[in-house]
Amino acid sequence: MSDARSSILTKLRTTRDAHPLSPPASDFAPIEAKQWPDQERLPRIRRLMEAVHTEFLDATESDWPAVLREFLAREGVGSLLYAPATEAGKRLVEGWETASPSPPRGEAPHESPEGPAAHPPHPNPLPGGERGPNPTLIPYDRPLEDLKSHLFESIEAGLTTTRGAIAETGSLILWPTADEPRTLSLVPHIHIALLRADALYDTFLQAMREQGWAQAMPTNLLLVSGPSKTADIEQTLAYGVHGPKRLIVLVVHP
Amino acid sequence: MSATPKPTRVYYFGTCLVDLFFPDAGMAGIELLQSQGLTVVFPQGQSCCGQPAYNSGYRADALKVARAQLDLFPGDDPIVVPSGSCAGMMKKHWPDLFHGEPDEAKAVQVAGRVWELTQFLVHVLDVQFTDKGEPVRVTWHASCHAQREMGVVEEPKSLLRQLANVELVELKREKECCGFGGTFAVRHPEISAAMVGDKVADIEGTGAARVVSGDCGCLLNITGALEAGAKAARGQHIAQFLKERIHGR
Amino acid sequence: MDGNAPDFAAASRAALADPQLRGNFRRAMDGLMSKRAAQFADTGEWTGVRALAASVRLRALSKLPELLEKLEENCTRNGIAVHWAATTEEANAIALDILHKANAKLVVKGKSMVTEEMHLNAVLEKDGIEVLESDLGEYIVQLDGTMPSHIIMPAIHLNTKQIAHLFKRKIKDAESREDAAYLTDLARRVLRAKFQAADVGMSGVNAAVAETGTLCLIENEGNGRMCTTVPPVHIAFMGLEKVVETLEDVPPVISLLPRSATGQPITTYVNMISGPRKDGEKDGPREVHLVILDNGRSGIYADPELRDTLRCIRCGACMNHCPVYTKVGGHAYEAPYPGPIGKILVPQIEGLAKRGAMPHACTMCNACVEICPVKIPIVEIMGRLRVEAVKPGGAVKDGGAKASRAEAMVWSGWAAMNASPTAYRIATAAMSRLGNAAPASLPMLKEWTNVRTKPRFAGRTLHDLARAKGVPDV
Ligand code: SF4
Numbered sequence A: 001m002s003d004a005r006s007s008i009l010t011k012l013r014t015t016r017d018a019h020p021l022s023p024p025a026s027d028f029a030p031i032e033a034k035q036w037p038d039q040e041r042l043p044r045i046r047r048l049m050e051a052v053h054t055e056f057l058d059a060t061e062s063d064w065p066a067v068l069r070e071f072l073a074r075e076g077v078g079s080l081l082y083a084p085a086t087e088a089g090k091r092l093v094e095g096w097e098t099a100s101p102s103p104p105r106g107e108a109p110h111e112s113p114e115g116p117a118a119h120p121p122h123p124n125p126l127p128g129g130e131r132g133p134n135p136t137l138i139p140y141d142r143p144l145e146d147l148k149s150h151l152f153e154s155i156e157a158g159l160t161t162t163r164g165a166i167a168e169t170g171s172l173i174l175w176p177t178a179d180e181p182r183t184l185s186l187v188p189h190i191h192i193a194l195l196r197a198d199a200l201y202d203t204f205l206q207a208m209r210e211q212g213w214a215q216a217m218p219t220n221l222l223l224v225s226g227p228s229k230t231a232d233i234e235q236t237l238a239y240g241v242h243g244p245k246r247l248i249v250l251v252v253h254p
Numbered sequence B: 001m002s003a004t005p006k007p008t009r010v011y012y013f014g015t016c017l018v019d020l021f022f023p024d025a026g027m028a029g030i031e032l033l034q035s036q037g038l039t040v041v042f043p044q045g046q047s048c049c050g051q052p053a054y055n056s057g058y059r060a061d062a063l064k065v066a067r068a069q070l071d072l073f074p075g076d077d078p079i080v081v082p083s084g085s086c087a088g089m090m091k092k093h094w095p096d097l098f099h100g101e102p103d104e105a106k107a108v109q110v111a112g113r114v115w116e117l118t119q120f121l122v123h124v125l126d127v128q129f130t131d132k133g134e135p136v137r138v139t140w141h142a143s144c145h146a147q148r149e150m151g152v153v154e155e156p157k158s159l160l161r162q163l164a165n166v167e168l169v170e171l172k173r174e175k176e177c178c179g180f181g182g183t184f185a186v187r188h189p190e191i192s193a194a195m196v197g198d199k200v201a202d203i204e205g206t207g208a209a210r211v212v213s214g215d216c217g218c219l220l221n222i223t224g225a226l227e228a229g230a231k232a233a234r235g236q237h238i239a240q241f242l243k244e245r246i247h248g249r
Numbered sequence C: 001m002d003g004n005a006p007d008f009a010a011a012s013r014a015a016l017a018d019p020q021l022r023g024n025f026r027r028a029m030d031g032l033m034s035k036r037a038a039q040f041a042d043t044g045e046w047t048g049v050r051a052l053a054a055s056v057r058l059r060a061l062s063k064l065p066e067l068l069e070k071l072e073e074n075c076t077r078n079g080i081a082v083h084w085a086a087t088t089e090e091a092n093a094i095a096l097d098i099l100h101k102a103n104a105k106l107v108v109k110g111k112s113m114v115t116e117e118m119h120l121n122a123v124l125e126k127d128g129i130e131v132l133e134s135d136l137g138e139y140i141v142q143l144d145g146t147m148p149s150h151i152i153m154p155a156i157h158l159n160t161k162q163i164a165h166l167f168k169r170k171i172k173d174a175e176s177r178e179d180a181a182y183l184t185d186l187a188r189r190v191l192r193a194k195f196q197a198a199d200v201g202m203s204g205v206n207a208a209v210a211e212t213g214t215l216c217l218i219e220n221e222g223n224g225r226m227c228t229t230v231p232p233v234h235i236a237f238m239g240l241e242k243v244v245e246t247l248e249d250v251p252p253v254i255s256l257l258p259r260s261a262t263g264q265p266i267t268t269y270v271n272m273i274s275g276p277r278k279d280g281e282k283d284g285p286r287e288v289h290l291v292i293l294d295n296g297r298s299g300i301y302a303d304p305e306l307r308d309t310l311r312c313i314r315c316g317a318c319m320n321h322c323p324v325y326t327k328v329g330g331h332a333y334e335a336p337y338p339g340p341i342g343k344i345l346v347p348q349i350e351g352l353a354k355r356g357a358m359p360h361a362c363t364m365c366n367a368c369v370e371i372c373p374v375k376i377p378i379v380e381i382m383g384r385l386r387v388e389a390v391k392p393g394g395a396v397k398d399g400g401a402k403a404s405r406a407e408a409m410v411w412s413g414w415a416a417m418n419a420s421p422t423a424y425r426i427a428t429a430a431m432s433r434l435g436n437a438a439p440a441s442l443p444m445l446k447e448w449t450n451v452r453t454k455p456r457f458a459g460r461t462l463h464d465l466a467r468a469k470g471v472p473d474v
Helices: A002-018 A038-052 A064-075 A087-098 A128-130 A147-152 A204-210 B016-021 B022-036 B051-056 B059-070 B086-098 B106-113 B117-124 B145-146 B155-161 B191-208 B216-228 B238-247 C007-017 C019-039 C043-062 C062-080 C088-101 C113-118 C120-126 C135-146 C160-170 C178-196 C223-229 C247-262 C297-302 C306-309 C317-321 C325-328 C339-350 C367-371 C378-390 C404-421 C421-437 C461-469
Strands: A053-059 A079-083 A136-139 A159-162 A171-174 A189-198 A220-224 A248-254 B009-012 B039-041 B079-081 B115-116 B136-141 B164-166 B208-215 B235-239 C079-085 C107-108 C130-133 C198-205 C207-209 C214-219 C234-240 C269-272 C287-293
Touching: A002 A159, A002 C062, A002 C297, A038 A053, A038 A248, A053 A064, A064 A087, A064 A248, A064 B238, A079 A087, A079 C107, A087 A136, A128 A220, A128 B106, A128 C339, A159 C214, A220 B145, A220 C198, A220 C378, B009 B022, B016 B022, B016 B059, B016 B216, B016 C421, B022 B039, B022 B117, B022 B235, B022 B238, B022 C461, B051 B059, B051 B086, B051 C325, B051 C378, B051 C404, B059 B086, B059 B106, B059 C404, B079 B086, B079 B117, B086 B106, B086 B115, B086 B145, B086 C339, B117 B155, B117 B238, B136 B191, B155 B238, B191 C007, B208 B216, B208 B238, B208 C404, B216 B235, B235 B238, C007 C019, C007 C325, C019 C247, C019 C317, C019 C325, C043 C062, C043 C306, C062 C079, C062 C207, C062 C287, C079 C088, C088 C113, C088 C198, C088 C234, C088 C287, C107 C178, C107 C223, C113 C120, C113 C234, C113 C287, C120 C130, C130 C135, C135 C160, C135 C178, C160 C178, C178 C223, C198 C223, C214 C223, C214 C234, C214 C247, C223 C234, C223 C269, C297 C306, C297 C339, C306 C339, C306 C378, C306 C404, C317 C325, C317 C339, C317 C367, C339 C367, C339 C378, C367 C378, C404 C421
Parallel strands: A053 A248, A079 A136, A079 A159, A159 A189, A189 A248, B009 B039, B009 B079, B079 B115, B136 B164, B136 B208, B208 B235, C079 C287, C107 C130, C107 C198, C198 C234, C234 C287
Antiparallel strands: A171 A220, A220 C269, C207 C214, C214 C269
16 A cells, blocks of 8 residues: 555645645643642642542552552452562562451451452462452463453452652553553553652643653553543443543552 | 724724614614714715625625725724624635735725724723613623624623613523524524524523624524514614613613 | 435434434533533633644644654554555555454454544444444444444433433343443443454544654543553554644643543543554554555645644534534534534535535534634635535535536626625615515525514615715715
8 A cells, every 4th residue: 555655645745845834833831831839739639530530548658558458358359460570569569468467377268259269260379369368469470361351350450550640630640561561450440550649740741751751652651530431321421431440549658 | 991092983884784674773873973973984885795605605706795895995994883794704804805806905904994883882982871771681692703703792791781771681602603694594494493493592591571682694583583483572783772772762 | 416415404404303312412512512611711721722732733734744754654663554545445445454364353443533434344344344333422323323423422412211222222131221320331341341352453543643653542431442452453543634743742632632522621541552562561462553544635735725624633622512513413414524523524525516515504603613622714614615616626526516507696696786886776775675575485585484584674774874864975
């Protein structure tokens, strides 16, 4: 189809040169002017995201795995998919041990229809999976193809990091990597995102400038501003269409 | 608040619809201007701004008609038009219509002097009216071209608010087109009917005895529908309404 | 009317006769307009960002051929295969070719207006490939066997009750519940199985960044992410105008698009794709293809005035604010793009023989121009297309197709009357005196008087009154 290519480009070039356009300069000032004082960014992000049903948890560097575990237990979430090779994944596993009260060792985990026992046996179980009670940690340590049915059919929650958040719109910046795959934040019904309270930006523009996105885009970069939603049925908002039904932002305060 | 020095003489471009269907409103506009001490000149050679042909795709015919108006307004005096739509045609579209024509410069000069009536009353004359009429509830219909081509939004309403016995109740969808649209009304009569139907319902909802507007195309459409539907409200051009109020009838 | 030309007037009559439909649109558009207005309460901000977004689109158009080459180069470097299609037939052939190579049986699609333009679903189905729309609105419309009635909210013509009935009829084990949450969840269950099983995912593109070779997609539901992330192959379709120069050009567009479209500050997801799964990555499609479609756009680009049509970012706000669209809904246009943008874009793509009536389905109220986030002079282009429709041999396909000797004569008669003061005086005097005797059954008057009284000639003209009252003539 390179015929199409050259004929299209030639036509565009000829007609453009016959009638060149002189666009006005792009003045980014109206976006650059959007700024919030340090102490207002997080509350604003929270307000905007809560308005679209995002939930927030507060924690510190040392206790976030425990806060998360307690939350999952409280909510009856049976399984958490995480990225084992990331810093956060390692911290999660470390912190998990010391977190919330474990049931007596050696006893079978409490079983509920959604609980870990309902999962098909994992082909290569991991320590987290064996250790016990709700919730079970499941590492995302293999290609999607080998995890797909598990991912779609039984895993309940996924944990990712973020590269910060944007005050203007209340949006998380997700930067999936080889260690932290894209589907972690997409397929499980609950997406939990770690947000460092000191990584906040005013605008999308500021974030991309300061993080130098244009120099090295990842294969997939996302802004996520809430759990998935739709208003396609008579303008009635409904949450949890195709993506996560719940989005939990776990704010890690310094 | 007027930045422009008050002129002593203005031209009046009455428009073809006013000429045929609302001459009293046209005359009321002239008298309002005269009551402010102005000399109003009504060139008898005038006809139409050319908009009907322009919007129908017949630009050469529109140009011919517009050109026939050009020499009627010599000098620098403002040209006042009791219609936002025709004023918009002259001010905004004449420069495009005459683009590349030998008389382009003249057309641009004339276009630059065009004012919609209420805009002129408010911004240039800074009029203050005293209401002598009986209490009445009215609503305002904003014509699309007055709003969006001439930027006339608050002016007519501010004039109505000057009138002590006039209660202005705004429409729920003031900015929505009434469905006239020139030839649209006959090309797409059913859609036009649905549009004016919504407009009539909105007017009825205000409980107003009158719907006042500054454009005769809209008025033909709206009053025609009010009458056909045997509705209580009546339509009136703002010039005539103002004149009646300040003369106490 | 041409044999194959869609009859807007007839279709709109049918729509107007459906009170359910009218109610659905009126309610929906009223809500959308007020939500949008709330987003742009700060007029200074609106003016500034709007000017910026317009400049971004204009700059992209000013360098269109160069940016497309750069986009291709950077996409290729990123591992995205770029394909060019002059026509929709070529684009369909490219799609089929990729699908055959992938041995695809099941395709899931995210929202893409370009594939509507291509009638791709019909082509795939004919080839025995199952294709499933996954945007909830598109899914509903597909189940219903109809077309989207709005570019952003495809099923906006239906209410909950109608959708509940549809699901009950078409989805196994569906309960008859008129509850948006239940219906949404039902669709979730059906579609997640499809995402999991699909061989190929398809999507549109909201903006393609030349600088980085990045495809930007925005959406709320997560189906776009599913289609572009889970199946082993992703094919994205874009009109050739969708390119922007730099990554920094994306924020202004994203800032205005969702706010204009649905009155939300941002969509749930802004999905930026810069390549297929890299070595070592655990997910993402193994292949990403970008199909760049012309389909008449280069012709639109050729005309310096019509070119502005290509600024469009497909927010759909012009539909929401169009008083005609609000009355008749999207289906009456029988076109992939309804409403104001449709009325200028479709005639230019499909030609004036087929679509010459579309630019007349407009009162020229300018409501769309007032809110268009990239300042497209929609109504000016509409006027220009009306000229092209009656002027043979112009810049637009099938120019002059609507030329009619009778109509031309009417207008030249009108011009003769209005260009001569004497003729005008005689004519207006005659009309004033005799006009009211005209029977309401005359053409034009007949249409007018369906819902209105006859316009009444005043008897004396303003010319007469001014003369009688001594208003000076010079
Ligand atoms: S023409 Fe303007 S308002 Fe309409 S869809 Fe395109 S960008 Fe949006």
